[in-house]
Amino acid sequence: MNTTNALPGHRQASRMLLYTVVLFLLYGLLPGTLVPPAEAILINNGLTHVYAVVPGGTYDGELLIANPDTSDVTLLLYLSDYLFDAEDTIEYGDPGSHARSNAPWITIGAERVTVPAGTERAVPFRISVPDDPSLTGTYWSLIMVEPLPPEEFQEVDNFEEVTDPTFIIRTIVRYGIQIITDISGTGEPALQLSGARLALEPEGDGPTFVVDVANLGTQWINPDTWLELYDLQGTQLAIIPGDGGRIFPNTSVRQRFFLPPLESGDYLALLVIDGGGQHVFAARYTLRIETEE
Structure with a gap:
């Protein structure tokens, strides 16, 4: 009895080896550099599209997607929300999951497209802003572009015909294109600073000044940031660039x-x-440095 029950479970585990394991990387949104695989596509007109809009307006855009590989690639396109915070928490929510999502306003011209090898294809999209006078400031979301695995890596339906199960790991780069809409003439950013502190981090030669910056306003901001360091006599010692973003x-x-x-x-x-x-x-701060003798 135990042997009979164990056999189907063993066969099921073997069949699972046939599935392709796909590791998704969001390209273009996270800090650092990602090296795409050889078959990665290119978004030739940028990963950020910004529109000044008015309530009730309609705006057309497009994604220029190039395939530099020697094989055709089929792409899945869909909408996603996008939120993040200072704790490095990133949320990719369903379209319309938060109050400032513009995903419900966007229609993509095709959900699935094939880009032949060595060519470029334009995929149109349309932004239809609701005719709502209460709209103010910035609304945003992502158009995700995900290459689908080729046929030789598709899942197998008839496991009984498979005699040599194979476990395949395949990396796919998933691109997130930010679609940002600003309601013209409205909104202001309002920044709040918190958690200012000195920390020791392996990247630096000395202490690191850390501060969290939150936007409590209604409009996005893409600032340059820097820290000017002085001694108590007012002599400037350094100008230190920040991450911005x-x-x-x-x-x-x-x-x-x-x-x-x-x-x-x-x-x-x-x-x-x-x-x-x-x-x-x-903002001004007084920093106290204590070094070991």
């Missing part, structure tokens, strides 16, 4: 500034967040 409404990022080696003592720091125009924010 987009901060959408109700999201946050963590900024890190790698300080140079410093002697023990107190220092003055001026944090500057420059989003262009009137969107410039600054």
Whole structure:
């Protein structure tokens, strides 16, 4: 009895080896550099598309997708929401999952397209902004472009015909193209700083100044950030660039500034967040450095 029950389970486990394991990487949104596989596609007109819109307006765009490989590639296109915070939490929600999602406004021209080897294909999309006068500020989402595995890696339906199960690991790069819509003449970013501290991190030669930046406003901001370091006499010691990066409404990022080696003592720091125009924010801090003798 035990043997009879165990046999189907064993056969089922063997069949599972036939499935392709796909590791998805979101390309173009995360910090750092990803090296795409040889068959990766190219988005020739950028991974960010920004539109100034008005309620009730309709706007057409397109994705220019190139296939530099020697084989045809079939792509799946779909919409996804996108949220993140300073704790490195990233959420890819269903379209319309939060109040500032514009995914319900977007229609993609095709859900599945094939790009022949060595060619480029334009995939249109349309943004239909609701005729709602209460809309204000920035709304955004992602168009995901996912290469599908070729036929030789598709799942097998008839396991009884398979005599040599194979376990396959295949990496697929999934592209996320940000579609950002700004309601013209409305919205302002409102930044809140928190958690300012000194930390020791392996990337730096000295202590690291860390601060979280949240956008409590209604408009996105893509600022340059830097930290100006002074001694107590006002002599400037260094200008240290930060990570920058987009901060959408109700999201946050963590900024890190790698300080140079410093002697023990107190220092003055001026944090500057420059989003262009009137969107410039600054904060002053006193830093106490204590080094071991």
